[in-house]
Amino acid sequence: MYTYKRKAQFHETDRMGIIHHSNYIKWMEEARVGMMDLLGVSYRDMEDKYRIGSPVVSVNVDYKKYVEFGDELEIEVSVKKYNGAILEVCYNIVNRTKDQLAATAWSKHCFLKDGKLVSLKHEIPELDRSFREELKKDTTE
Amino acid sequence: MYTYKRKAQFHETDRMGIIHHSNYIKWMEEARVGMMDLLGVSYRDMEDKYRIGSPVVSVNVDYKKYVEFGDELEIEVSVKKYNGAILEVCYNIVNRTKDQLAATAWSKHCFLKDGKLVSLKHEIPELDRSFREELKKDTTE
Amino acid sequence: MYTYKRKAQFHETDRMGIIHHSNYIKWMEEARVGMMDLLGVSYRDMEDKYRIGSPVVSVNVDYKKYVEFGDELEIEVSVKKYNGAILEVCYNIVNRTKDQLAATAWSKHCFLKDGKLVSLKHEIPELDRSFREELKKDTTE
Amino acid sequence: MYTYKRKAQFHETDRMGIIHHSNYIKWMEEARVGMMDLLGVSYRDMEDKYRIGSPVVSVNVDYKKYVEFGDELEIEVSVKKYNGAILEVCYNIVNRTKDQLAATAWSKHCFLKDGKLVSLKHEIPELDRSFREELKKDTTE
Numbered sequence: 391m392y393t394y395k396r397k398a399q400f401h402e403t404d405r406m407g408i409i410h411h412s413n414y415i416k417w418m419e420e421a422r423v424g425m426m427d428l429l430g431v432s433y434r435d436m437e438d439k440y441r442i443g444s445p446v447v448s449v450n451v452d453y454k455k456y457v458e459f460g461d462e463l464e465i466e467v468s469v470k471k472y473n474g475a476i477l478e479v480c481y482n483i484v485n486r487t488k489d490q491l492a493a494t495a496w497s498k499h500c501f502l503k504d505g506k507l508v509s510l511k512h513e514i515p516e517l518d519r520s521f522r523e524e525l526k527k528d529t530t531e
Numbered sequence: 532m533y534t535y536k537r538k539a540q541f542h543e544t545d546r547m548g549i550i551h552h553s554n555y556i557k558w559m560e561e562a563r564v565g566m567m568d569l570l571g572v573s574y575r576d577m578e579d580k581y582r583i584g585s586p587v588v589s590v591n592v593d594y595k596k597y598v599e600f601g602d603e604l605e606i607e608v609s610v611k612k613y614n615g616a617i618l619e620v621c622y623n624i625v626n627r628t629k630d631q632l633a634a635t636a637w638s639k640h641c642f643l644k645d646g647k648l649v650s651l652k653h654e655i656p657e658l659d660r661s662f663r664e665e666l667k668k669d670t671t672e
Numbered sequence: 673m674y675t676y677k678r679k680a681q682f683h684e685t686d687r688m689g690i691i692h693h694s695n696y697i698k699w700m701e702e703a704r705v706g707m708m709d710l711l712g713v714s715y716r717d718m719e720d721k722y723r724i725g726s727p728v729v730s731v732n733v734d735y736k737k738y739v740e741f742g743d744e745l746e747i748e749v750s751v752k753k754y755n756g757a758i759l760e761v762c763y764n765i766v767n768r769t770k771d772q773l774a775a776t777a778w779s780k781h782c783f784l785k786d787g788k789l790v791s792l793k794h795e796i797p798e799l800d801r802s803f804r805e806e807l808k809k810d811t812t813e
Numbered sequence: 814m815y816t817y818k819r820k821a822q823f824h825e826t827d828r829m830g831i832i833h834h835s836n837y838i839k840w841m842e843e844a845r846v847g848m849m850d851l852l853g854v855s856y857r858d859m860e861d862k863y864r865i866g867s868p869v870v871s872v873n874v875d876y877k878k879y880v881e882f883g884d885e886l887e888i889e890v891s892v893k894k895y896n897g898a899i900l901e902v903c904y905n906i907v908n909r910t911k912d913q914l915a916a917t918a919w920s921k922h923c924f925l926k927d928g929k930l931v932s933l934k935h936e937i938p939e940l941d942r943s944f945r946e947e948l949k950k951d952t953t954e
Contacts, residue, residue: 400846400856401692401839405578405685405741411587412560412683415553423823433823434883438940449649459687460857461629482566539704541715542698542833546826546882553824557683564682574682575742600828601716687860693869694838701835720829728834732873 391468391528392428394421395521396398398461409457415449418481418495421465425479429520440514443502444477468528472521474509476500532609532669533569535562539602550598556590559622559636562606571660581655584643585604585618592636602628609669613662615650617641673750673810674710676703680743682780691739697731700763700777703747707761711802722796725784726759733777743769754803756791758782814891814951815851816842833882836845838872840917841904844888848902852943863937866925867900874918884910895944897932899923916925 396417404410423433436442457463464484471478476498483493503510510518537558545551555611564574577583598604605625612619617639624634642649678699686692692789720722729730739745746766753760758780765775783790819840827833846856860866880886887907894901899921906916924931933941 399839399843400686401694402843403687404682405687405689406584407584407687408586410588412553412556415556416822419553419824420822432883441554443545445549445597446594448591450589450595452589453587456586460855506647507777540698540702541827542701542835544828545823546828546830548828551824557681560683561681573742601714688866688868690868693872694835694842697835697838725829727829727831727879728876730873731834732871734871735869738868764943 391466392421392425394424394467395466396420396463396465397461398457398459400459403459407458409459409461411451413454414453414483414493414495415453417463417465417483418449418451418467418479418497421467421481422479422497425467425524426517429517429524431514431517431520436514436517441503442508442510442513444499445502446497447476447500448498449495450497451493453493455485455488455490455492457483457485457492461485463492469521469524470496470528472525474518475507477495477521532607533562533566535606535608537561537566537604537606539600539604541600544600548551548599550600550602552592552594555592555624555634555636558604558606558624559590559592559608559638560606561637562622563620566608566665567658569659570658570665572655572658572661577655577658582644583651583654585640586643587638588617588641589639590636591638592634594634596626596631597627598624598626598632598633602626604633610662611637611669612664612665615652615659616648618662626655631665673748674703674707676747676749678745678747680741680781681714682741682746684752685741689740691741691743692733693733696733696735696765696777697774699745699747700731700733700749700761700779700803703749703763704761704779707749707806708799711800711806713796713797713802718799723785724790724792724795726781727784729758729778729782730780731777732779733775735765735775737770737774739765739767739774740799743767745774751803751806752763752778752810754807756793756800757789761805814889815844815848817847817888817890819886819888821880821886823882826882830881832882832884834853834874834876836888836907837874837876837916837918840886840888840906841872841890841902841920844890844904845902845920846850848890848947849940852939852940852947854940859940860938864926865931865933865936867922868925869920870899871921872918873920874916875928878908878913878915879913880906880908880915881910884908886915888948892947893919893951895948897934897941898930899924900944910945 465483480496485492549570607623626633748764762778889905904918908915
């Protein structure tokens, strides 16, 4: 599990006075990118060096408590499923300012090269190993 | 069912050359707001005249086909469940330029007044009736 | 002059209850893209067929009156300066719901091919002609 | 002068493969909010405790060098003009990854209470003093 820290910004609020729900999707991506930075192959290297994209296949968010401007967030991100071809990531969005679980979420991703589905096992073995280790950690935690 | 029309914008693209997945959440809201405009009580009136907010409780998107800058979209929005207290809306995001179903999605909403859950049946009977009629239409279509 | 029509969206509001100022920059782009659609070479074709990008060099906005959720906007966009290499576009953001000038703005653009500055006169003569005609119209209006 | 640090995010990129220009406006706000956190009265307190809003009157950005996904940014923010009623803030957006000045910018703000222009001198004397000290520092630096 990796924890990504982030402050809720003014420009993310809406007229209800709270953070607009669309921003959580961006925070999840930031946390996912942060996790990959620690796994040895960054998201940017995956795209630029290996020419592999990792589009989002599905996304789900359960909003539990409002987040407000200035709140300190910790986004706990972990690998839920992984088999080389499909990656499932789950997220706890924790509001440290209010000591509340603000939201839980998950996202599902595949891997594409030249428009075709590929397995990371063959394409980037070191990243494949990192995801498998992360998966083991996250299921035994 | 209501169909909301929208063009995919340049500022919505990302470095993969496609529309960033977070924007679909915004489009769903635009379509939902558009549907309510036709139901007799606009989203803005609900908030400003009746002091009722309708926060998003959950959201789910299944991305099926890329959308690109300039693509013409039709977002079909319909009421899936409704009981006065909880509203579930579902969406087909259709790419008219490519004649493809780009994504399916749903969102779940509650109704709040002064921070407390309320039923629209008591608070805004005419909107309650409209949602029930919409629900009937959408389940018999 | 071309007029681009647009509704102010819920997801564009902020906790002051008004449209967040960063969105005006996106509206200006939408209006600019809409203008180019009418000039015979779309922004997307410029990028995809001619491999020419048109980055923003400077941008300036003077905010005059608040815009609120649901307000109907008309963005009048016109060519202020153009010499083949540099394009200056100006904008009046008119709030039709309140019959107010919400903002005035301008943006300055250059043209790049393979990372080098180019003149549209040589690269896309028909678009060059369209911009010159637009410039003439806008200065004689 | 206050320096705000920030990484350029994937969701901020566009189909040119660079950070979309509209995001700089959001970064400027984040830096401004960060500066105020150090001045003793946070932006949120100004709004929530003192009921004073600080809308953006004008904004200007000169884009100098592209910023890419993953680039480490330092946004140097300083007070350029201040007289109690009007605040002008200027920004250097420095790309630390590429050791480049990515953009320079400024923004102009007024102060509003109950919809009327007010002077911070009377409304929040301690914030007024902080802005004046900041102004002195920034003009003598």
